[in-house]
Amino acid sequence: MEHKKVRVRFAPSPTGGLHLGGVRTVLFNYLFARHHNGTFVLRIEDTDQTRYVPGAEEYILECLRWCGLSPDEGTEAGGEYGPYRQSERKAIYRQYAEQLVAQGHAYYAFDTPEELERMRENFKTPENPSPQYNVKMRHHMRNSHSLPPEEVRSLLAAGTPHVIRINTPASEDLTFTDMIRGEVSFNTSAVDDKVLLKADGMPTYHLAVVVDDYRMQITHAFRGEEWLPSAPVHILLWKYLGWEPHMPQWAHLPLILKPDGNGKLSKRDGDRLGFPVYAMNWTDPKTGEITRGFRERGFLPEAFVNMLALLGWNDGSGQEIFSMKELIDRFSMDRVHKGGARFDFDKAKWFNHEYILNTGNDKLAALFAPVLEEKAIVADPAYVATVAGLVKDRCYFVNDIWEHGFFFFEAPTQYDEAAVKPKWNDAKQQFFEAWNIMLADQSDFHAEALEESFKALANEKNIKMGELQLPFRIMLTSGKFGPPVFVIAATIGREQTIARIAKALEVFGA
RNA sequence: GGCGCGUUGGUCAAUCGGCUAAGACGCCUCCCUUUCACGGAGGAAUGACGGGUUCGACUCCCGUACGCGCUACCA
Structure with missing residues (x-):
């Protein structure tokens, strides 16, 4: 190379x-x-x-x-090979198309869309449902192959709408090496005389891609696999235009x-x-x-x-x-x-999850900000970052922070009562009433300290922790989900914790 | 129909002649967690088919099947 x-x-x-x-x-x-x-x-x-x-x-x-x-x-970044919009390069293509006609590699065709349709209809057979405009068909159509030169001249002079078609050889083997697939070959017998320049003067993809890849000095061209069948047309053009040594290496992507x-x-x-x-x-x-x-x-x-x-x-x-x-x-x-x-x-979700896990909480908070904004919730960015850090394990998307952490931003309005009520009793009611009073004086409001005094009170009242933790969680979050309860309590703070317990007690005790 | 390209678990895929065929997603089981996850340990699940070549073929060759793409004055 x-x-x-x-x-x-x-x-x-x-x-x-x-x-x-x-x-x-x-x-x-x-x-x-x-x-x-x-x-x-x-x-x-x-x-x-x-x-x-x-x-x-x-x-x-x-x-x-x-x-x-x-x-x-490109269009925005600029560069020395512009313009980068093909519509602005219109004149360039015509010049090459005419050059190809002059060299006998292309020809004028005057067939109207209706005539083309009629041809496809008339020549269609069960064995050949898509008849092609090729070497054999040329002579049944109206073009500079089938028409006498004088007529072509006068049609052109009269400004008759026409296209320029490539002269595809009857049978020639064409080969190129695809960077992904290796050697790929075609025979031109299956390739039709593709339109190069349309009646409106614009090039088709086939002409434009070759001209531009050449003039923009493209060395490697990658495109979808659906383009593979048109590769022979492009190879022909690179040859006809005399640029074959400059043909880019192609890779047709799956x-x-x-x-x-x-x-x-x-x-x-x-x-x-x-x-x-x-x-x-x-x-x-x-x-x-x-x-x-x-x-x-x-x-x-x-x-x-x-x-x-x-x-x-x-x-x-x-x-x-x-x-x-x-x-x-x-x-x-x-x-x-x-x-x-x-x-x-x-x-795809898994990939995003992996990236969320590895994204800093501050950045997640910033990305999540629009969601809060939409809900008209005002929150301190540092607080949002803390929440993001607590729930990101279970998020596939940034937006999931809400689903998994909404209770950090708003108090529950209803509860998973089915999970609490059947086992609710006076002892528990009294425990939480006492706990709520204790919280008012709790000096250290960190999760560990909260858990400690919660445990102490449970022992004192002779109730198992397990009996109490779930109700507490539901009081704070409304349901069976979220980070460790005491972390939630510590995060939302004293005021919220106390208020949520009080409100829930009214519901649970009713 | 013709032409072209492709074909390893449900999905993404490794393997460039030595395979008892990696790994990941998803799924299932268990552990951790008196929530939901994360995490950890296991599990089920794959070479389209038929011929060659070879000591040996998932890997190379040829057929067949199947899938996809193209077959426009669309890209």
Whole structure:
């Protein structure tokens, strides 16, 4: 391999939310670039004007920022190879398309969409349900192969809408070496004369990707496996344009599959199965429909990225938790799996849990702040951090801090009475009445001290601790959950503890 | 239909000819905890099938099956 500086690119089309598979493609690009001290470019492939969705481009950038995978070069970061939006490069593509026509590698085609549809209809047979516009079909259609040159000239002069199609050879073997799959080969007989330049003057993906990868000096191109079948078209273009020596090395990434059933994971599957598929919340500007994202679901970006890295790649060591630096150090394309991976939300949750466990309480508190704010609860950040530290063991998501620690912020309004009442009696009633009075004078309100005096009083009253702890817990939290009781009491403080006991006694004693 | 790619437990997966086939998630049991978790100890569960090659095949080759992808003036 030459010593060319590594340059990779992520080239999304701004048509909507960013799918988790897209983020993984970004990740692999990013890791590869960093590993080789290369450059990560972001190019916007907005050549389909009919599918353009306003806001999608900004959204994609924001997703990358959130994940910590921002590009070095691109629409926002700038660079020497711009513009980075294909719609702004329109003139460039036409020039190459015409060049290909002039060299006999492409041709004009005047068929209207209706004519194409009719062709597909007419030539469709049970054996061949998708007839192709290829060497054989060319002569049945209206193009610069089948039409006399004068007619082509006059059609062109009259401004007749037309496309430019590649001249695919009748039968030629094409081979390339995929970084993941090894040698892959095709025969052009199965490849049709793909449109290169559309009637509106915009290039199709095929032309644009080759021209831009060349002009932006991309050295390695990673894309989803669904692109594999169009590789021969691209190889042909690299050859025809005379750039073959500069063709990037390709890697076709395995697909991310539905957890159940078959096929690629889609946004619909997330809705159906109750987990996010997009990186962040996405609001469709047309319908206003919101699709939930990993970020809003409570995922830490580091966990999300780590989880994605392991979906199709591993370093062989068995290690699963990696810092970004470790990922950069260890990543290599040849350890990427060939087969598609089913997405497992439980595993994703586990990753997030691991990261929550390893996140400082202050940071968790900060991340949790919006939840409290939404509930109009005002709390001291240090207090929130303490709570986070007490409950994070049982949290899969930042948002879970509420579910597992709400009682640190608000007194219970109802109780798990079924767990207390059947065994409630006067002795217990009296114990807690006495305990509550003692608490007013309890000098040391730490958990250990509280437990000690609680125990002492229980002994004195001759009641077993076990009989008392659960009711006490329910008084403070409303149910059978949470950190050790005395820790809860110490955390919420004297005033709250006393008030909650008093209130609960009214309910339990009734 | 054609072309391409793939196939190790329910899921993610290690293995680059020596396997009594790692590890993780999930699941189950037990321990710890007079709450819920965390943690700890165990457990069930895997090479699609058929042929080769080889002393030896999960690993290499060939078929078959199955799955997926593509087959647009979408990317």
